[in-house]
Amino acid sequence: xxxxxxxxxxxxxxxxxxxxxxxxxxxxxxxxxxxxxxxxxxxxxxxxxxxxxxxxxxxxxxxxxxxxxxxxxxxxxxxxxxxxxxxxxxxxxxxxxxxxxxxxxxxxxxxxxxxxxxxxxxxxxxxxxxxxxxxxxxxxxxxxxxxxxxxxxxxxxxxxxxxxxxxxxxxxxxxxxxxxxxxxxxxxxxxxxxxxxxxxxxxxxxxxxxxxxxxxxxxxxxxxxxxxxxxxxxxxxxxxxxxxxxxxxxxxxxxxxxxxxxxxxxxxxxxxxxxxxxxxxxxxxxxxxxxxxxxxxxxxxxxxxxxxxxxxxxxxxxxxxxxxxxxxxxxxxxxxxxxxxxxxxxxxxxxxxxxxxxxxxxxxxxxxxxxxxxxxxxxxxxxxxxxxxxxxxxxxxxxxxxxxxxxxxxxxxxxxxxxxxxxxxxxxxxxxxxxxxxxxxxxxxxxxxxxxxxxxxxxxxxxxxxxxxxxxxxxxxxxxxxxxxxxxxxxxxxxxxxxxxxxxxxxxxxxxxxxxxxxxxxxxxxxxxxxxxxxxxxxxxxxxxxxxxxxxxxxxxxxxxxxxxxxxxxxxxxxxxxxxxxxxxxxxxxxxxxxxxxxxxxxxxxxxxxxxxxxxxxxxxxxxxxxxxxxxxxxxxxxxxxxxxxxxxxxxxxxxxxxxxxxxxxxxxxxxxxxxxxxxxxxxxxxxxxxxxxxxxxxxxxxxxxxxxxxxxxxxxxxxxxxxxxxxxxxxxxxxxxxxxxxxxxxxxxxxxxxxxxxxxxxxxxxxxxxxxxxxxxxxxxxxxxxxxxxxxxxxxxxxxxxxxxxxxxxxxxxxxxxxxxxxxxxxxxxxxxxxxxxxxxxxxxxxxxxxxxxxxxxxxxxxxxxxxxxxxxxxxxxxxxxxxxxxxxxxxxxxxxxxxxxxxxxx
Numbered sequence: 001x002x003x004x005x006x007x008x009x010x011x012x013x014x015x016x017x018x019x020x021x022x023x024x025x026x027x028x029x030x031x032x033x034x035x036x037x038x039x040x041x042x043x044x045x046x047x048x049x050x051x052x053x054x055x056x057x058x059x060x061x062x063x064x065x066x067x068x069x070x071x072x073x074x075x076x077x078x079x080x081x082x083x084x085x086x087x088x089x090x091x092x093x094x095x096x097x098x099x100x101x102x103x104x105x106x107x108x109x110x111x112x113x114x115x116x117x118x119x120x121x122x123x124x125x126x127x128x129x130x131x132x133x134x135x136x137x138x139x140x141x142x143x144x145x146x147x148x149x150x151x152x153x154x155x156x157x158x159x160x161x162x163x164x165x166x167x168x169x170x171x172x173x174x175x176x177x178x179x180x181x182x183x184x185x186x187x188x189x190x191x192x193x194x195x196x197x198x199x200x201x202x203x204x205x206x207x208x209x210x211x212x213x214x215x216x217x218x219x220x221x222x223x224x225x226x227x228x229x230x231x232x233x234x235x236x237x238x239x240x241x242x243x244x245x246x247x248x249x250x251x252x253x254x255x256x257x258x259x260x261x262x263x264x265x266x267x268x269x270x271x272x273x274x275x276x277x278x279x280x281x282x283x284x285x286x287x288x289x290x291x292x293x294x295x296x297x298x299x300x301x302x303x304x305x306x307x308x309x310x311x312x313x314x315x316x317x318x319x320x321x322x323x324x325x326x327x328x329x330x331x332x333x334x335x336x337x338x339x340x341x342x343x344x345x346x347x348x349x350x351x352x353x354x355x356x357x358x359x360x361x362x363x364x365x366x367x368x369x370x371x372x373x374x375x376x377x378x379x380x381x382x383x384x385x386x387x388x389x390x391x392x393x394x395x396x397x398x399x400x401x402x403x404x405x406x407x408x409x410x411x412x413x414x415x416x417x418x419x420x421x422x423x424x425x426x427x428x429x430x431x432x433x434x435x436x437x438x439x440x441x442x443x444x445x446x447x448x449x450x451x452x453x454x455x456x457x458x459x460x461x462x463x464x465x466x467x468x469x470x471x472x473x474x475x476x477x478x479x480x481x482x483x484x485x486x487x488x489x490x491x492x493x494x495x496x497x498x499x500x501x502x503x504x505x506x507x508x509x510x511x512x513x514x515x516x517x518x519x520x521x522x523x524x525x526x527x528x529x530x531x532x533x534x535x536x537x538x539x540x541x542x543x544x545x546x547x548x549x550x551x552x553x554x555x556x557x558x559x560x561x562x563x564x565x566x567x568x569x570x571x572x573x574x575x576x577x578x579x580x581x582x583x584x585x586x587x588x589x590x591x592x593x594x595x596x597x598x599x600x601x602x603x604x605x606x607x608x609x610x611x612x613x614x615x616x617x618x619x620x621x622x623x624x625x626x627x628x629x630x631x632x633x634x635x636x637x638x639x640x641x642x643x644x645x646x647x648x649x650x651x652x653x654x655x656x657x658x659x660x661x662x663x664x665x666x667x668x669x670x671x672x673x674x675x676x677x678x679x680x681x682x683x684x685x686x687x688x689x690x691x692x693x694x695x696x697x698x699x700x701x702x703x704x705x706x707x708x709x710x711x712x713x714x715x716x717x718x719x720x721x722x723x724x725x726x727x728x729x730x731x732x733x734x735x736x737x738x739x740x741x742x743x744x745x746x747x748x749x750x751x752x753x754x755x756x757x758x759x760x761x762x763x764x765x766x767x768x769x770x771x772x773x774x775x776x777x778x779x780x781x782x783x784x785x786x787x788x789x790x791x792x793x794x795x796x797x798x799x800x801x802x803x804x805x806x807x808x809x810x811x812x813x814x815x816x817x818x819x820x821x822x823x824x825x826x827x828x829x830x831x832x833x834x835x836x837x838x839x840x841x842x843x844x845x846x847x848x849x850x851x852x853x854x855x856x857x858x859x860x861x862x863x864x865x866x867x868x869x870x871x872x873x874x875x876x877x878x879x880x881x882x883x884x885x886x887x888x889x890x891x892x893x894x895x896x897x898x899x900x901x902x903x904x905x906x907x908x
Contacts, residue, residue, distance in 0.1 A: 004342040007118045012438045018118035019408075019439075020180045021315075024372040025066030025075055027092050027414040031104075033396065033463040034059040034375045034419075039389035041396050044096040044104075053090060054258040054273040056209040058386060059374045062091050062418075063204070064110075065124045065173035067183070070408055072208045072372040073220070073234050076242070076315060078173055078187060079296060081200040081279060084132040088202065088276045092415055093135060095142055100154070106415040106860060107138050107157045111842040113172075114360065115367035116342055117436035121335035122175040124368065125842060129162035130169065130197050154748070158830060166192040169199060169303065170838065176335040181240070182316040184328050189310075191303035192838060198302050200279065202251075203313055205230055205242045206294035209255045213385045224250050224290035229322055230297070239318040244297035246311060251275045252292035253285065346434055347870075348877035355873045358816045361843050362870035365863030366431050371411045373420060375463060377403040400466045404451040410443055412864030413847075421462040422447050423470040424864050426477035427767045431867040433481045434874070441496050444478045448503035457510030471528050471557045472511060475504045475564040482571065492571060501568045501582070508565060511558055512589075528553055532749055533635050533721060533760035534620065535733060535740035544735035545624035552610040552618035553640040555597060556694070562589040563646040563692060570661070577657050584664035587692075590644070591668065594679035594694055597641070610641075611694075616702030624735060633731035633742045634723035636760070636768055639707055642700070643775045645693045647782055681782075691782045700779065701789055707772075708804065709793035717825060717854035718764040718812045719772060720746070724851070746851030763848040763857055766866045769812055773872075776805040809872045815854045816843055816869060828855030845869070 001009075010016040029035060030052040036043035047055060052062070061068065063077025079090045094106035114123040134157070141155040162168070170190040177183050191197050211219040220234040228247050232240040244250070253274030259267030274285035275296050301309045314324045325331075347359045378401045381393050397403070409420045410428040417424075425443060432440040446452065447459045454460075461468035478500040486492050530553070536543055543549055569583035597610050597618075610618050612630065617638035622629040653662040669676040681691040695703065706712040712723040722744050730743035742761060743750075749759035779787070780801035788798040791807055799807065815826050826844060827833040834840060845866040846856030 002341045002345055003338040004116045004118065004120060005345075007116075007120055008436065008438070011118060017180050018120065018177070019070065021067055021069050021177070021183060022119040022370055022408070023066065023115070023122060023368045024068045024070060024072060024370055024408055025077060026060050026062040026371050026418045027064070027066075028094070028106075028416075028418050029057045029060045029062040030055075030091075031096060032059075032418060034380065037386060037389060039391060044098065048096065049091075049093060051262060053087060053276055054261050054271065056212060056255055056257045056272055058209075058213060060372060061206070061208050064089070064092060064126060065171075067119075067122075067175065068208075068372060069181075069237065070372065071236065071406070072374070073210075073237050074205065074232060074240065074315075075208060076185070076203070076205045078126075078171065079202040079204050079275075080128060080171060081202070082128065082130050082132075082169075083198050083200070084130070086132070086135070086280070088279060089128065089133070090204070090276070093133065093138075094415060095138065099139060100142060104416050105154065109157065110861075111844070112361065112365040112368040112861070112863075113842070114336075114339060115364045116335075116339050117367055117439065118177070119175065119367070120177045121332075121339045122368070123364075124173050126171045126173070127163070128169045128171050128199075130167045130191075130193055131162055134160040134162060156830075158832060163832060165194060166838075167194075167197075168192055169197075174332065176332045178316070178325060178331055179320075181238070182320055182325070183314070184324065184331055185313040185315065186328075186332060187311050187313075188308050189301070189303055190308040191305055194305055196302055196304050198300065199309075201299040201301065201311060202275070202279070202296040203242075203244065203299075203311075204275075204294065204296040205232065205315070206255050207232075207234060209293070212256060215385070220293060222252060222292050222295045224252070225322070228297075230295045231318065241314075241316060241318045241322060242295075242297070243314040243316075243323055244311075245313075245324060246299065247297040248300050249298045250290055250295060251278060251298060252287040252290050252295045254287075255293045342435075348874055350877040351873050352817075354817055355813065355877070357841060358813075358843055359870040359873045362845060362863055362867045363431070363435055365845055365861065366410065366428065366867040366870075367435065369411045369414055369428075369861075369863055370408050371414055371418060373405050373407055373409045373411075375403065375405045377401055397463070397466050400454065400460065402451070402454070403460065403466070407446065409446065410864065413859045413862040415861065416847075416859035417462075417862065417864070419463045420447070421470065421864075422459050423473050423767075426473040427770070427868060428864050429477045430480045430484075430770075431863075431871055433484045434870065437481065437485055440481050441478075441493070444474055444481065445496075445499055445503060448474065448507060453503075453506065454510075456514075457506040457508075458514070459507055459510075469528060472507060472561045473557075474507070475500060475561065475568055479564055479567060479571075492574075494572060494575060497568055497572055501565065501572060501579075504561075504565055504568065508558075508561055511561065528557065530636065530721075530760045533633075533637060533742075535631065535633065535731065535742045536622075543622065544738055544740070545622075547622045547624040547735070550610060550621045550623065551637070552597070552620055553637045555593060555610070556618075556641045556644050559590050559593040559644040559694070562586045562593065563644060566590070567646060573658070573661070577660060580658065580661035580664070584661050584668075587665060588668060590692060591672065591675055591679050595675045597694055611699070616699065616705060622733075622735065629733065629735065631731070631733060634706060634712065634725060635742075636719070636721050636765075639703065639713070639719070639772065640768070641694045642703060643771045645691070645695075645775050645778045647692060647778070648690045650690055689782055691779075693779075697783065697787065701787075704789045704791075704804070705793050708789065708791045712793075714792055715764055715851050715854070716811060717815050717849055717851075718766070718769045718808060720744075720762055720851040721760045721765055721768070721848075722762045722851075724762075744851070746853075747855075747857055759848065759858070762851040764812075764815075764851055764854070765848050766812060766868050769808060770868050770872070773805045773808050776801045776808075780805070806876060809876050813869055813872050813876065815849055815856075816845075825849075825854030826856045828853065 007018045011018040030047045031044045033043050035047045038046035061075045066077030068075045079088050081088050092106055092108045097103045109127040111125045113125055137160050172188045174186040189199055207220045211217045218235045223231050225231040228244050230242040253270040254268050255272050256268045258271035258273050259265040270287045277283040277285040299311050303309050312328055343360050347356050377397055412421055412424045429440040429444040452460055460466035461470045566583045566586035569579040573579035618641045620631045708714050712725055713720050724744050727744040730741050732741045744762045746762040788800055791799040791804050818824055823834045832839050844860045845863045846860055847858030847862040
């Protein structure tokens, strides 16, 4: 057991709360729904970046490379000034949804380089220009560029020239815990430029403002403790001290709004931006008594060209004494060594050195992306000391008054997406399980807890619209965690699995009752997180001609959900046989949905299928009156039905303890023999395994042909979200006198749908790729070596489905790896990132990737989506071991061809 594993064990048992402090500070609190008190719900405009330094936040705090306690009472981050900027660099800058070319976009370069799950050691790198930060230039130039113009590229910070001649600082921030609340902070500034250059470092400590909103809250207090320390007094925390050896001065103000600057009204003498105004303009805006609720230690240093300066601080309980304590450098060395040992145990030795570096940074990004998320919807709707605008009670999230969040949550990205997203979070947990099983389990259950889930069973999507519908992947993610833990320890956490199944029952019931509008087991679903993949806005209530949209992916997600519930119940039934009833119930759910996919319009004289036999793909179908219009856009919507796959070990079901489940399946087979045949497939004379899938063997082979075709779905870097054939042959449909179109767009979206800030019309999205890979491994477990397909299509190279899964995994991993020329596809044409030693090994984990060249696009720090690359590296290194186990039983020894026509032969 490594030292970090021991700390995790102590945290889990309650012996020592090693997770008490962590990187729980947001990187953008401004522009969020929580802080929006506008009448029109215009969050970006109500609290813009320009106001952030002056306005006290209501629901959370933000900063650079920051930490806080788990209730975000005490906050710490690093502020700095290069002597040129018009404001202190206290928080990361970026463009809003309206200002950016592709929507909100952080315009900074920073890298999460390392972290252990208890945050006993953390490291982050921020690259700070030495010339004035080009705030205005970034705003003005991007205003001229539009994503709807294919030739218009996003104007990035690198394009402004501020990094020319290497005139920038590397600001590296490291944390090392001596105890749960005894933390050393080491800040190293390296001057890459040709000249000596000054920098003002201002490590800052403050209290989240809780007192301005409720008069009964006791105000905490910071005060100077001599010349080199800040003393912290908070009613909900033990007294603490920030020791700042060598500080030039200590500056104090209040974490309260500068009402004079923002509204022309009298306010606090030393407001939130007081330290900024004092340093930049020399204002008398810091408290000469050296007390307040926000304080910075000032370090003015000149950094020689090519050299570094380092300062070290300590945040600890006051009773532990002043100063840095014993052997601070040894503590950092020990924590780094322990982090190395922890990841040596987590990342397979079979991976290449470059892959291990990528995986470790992916895990670091996941762990740095934890955030304290606070949002009480009833207070937000009704107001407290800050009254709500007129009509707030009829606006966003008005039906979620029960919602009460004050938790540490894994965020997709703490700048571009500093709020949870329900299906994103599920993918996060698959990665987090590798480093912190307990945290991963709690996260996958969190949104189903009573203070999140609505009483009717709906899980909130994200703060912009809790009512939106995301794919139900929580139970799948929970089973992946169970699979990983069983593989590593040989044990199953049945208490966790029971909670997973119970919560899943509530959510499944909501799906069945709310999304099956006609009671025919076909699910509309909505946009399902796929944003503009459709020619229509699937999340709106309007469809052309007053039509109804039957979604192959919406229906698949419910079938997928049913299979995962069946498997969860089956695992529990190993020790609690009563759960066989529940497993059989979800087996039947899947069967009915499989049947529905073959017949749209059961009650109608006319009908159509979602499956297109000629194309070998599924399509959405629009019903206008009694007319059914297949929407033959070849996209991930066509492939997603592949993921609804599982299997049953029939020999196992013959045992006495499984007899209840076996009888129910036998009864269903006798009563619904045709339906049973359509959705099951046996594996030969012995019938040891029964495959549950929408697809027969022949249909699966047919679907894989376009999926693995380089001229269609297969890129060198994974499966595209839309077929490349639509580059020159866009899909078009005319409905009610209007023409709707979807074309292949490998990079940024040209569609204004969803604000133009998302793109599912060509780029590569890692989570869906991962689900396809997981499904392929499940199919391989059933069919084995007898099922081979051409991969890539047209190559003449035949692969098993496991081989195809490995090939897709390698393509996804290659996005981040150095190629033979030493270049990483993820960096595209950004030469500095490709070749500069100070940049090229610091990997960014983007939201999605160019469908042809693999370059990173969208949010640049979204390990919440792409941290999965760490899991892919692990699976490749160990030969795909364990992948897909949550959806299958033990592999059969020999498989035979069994097309749909022969499915009736499947027998118990």
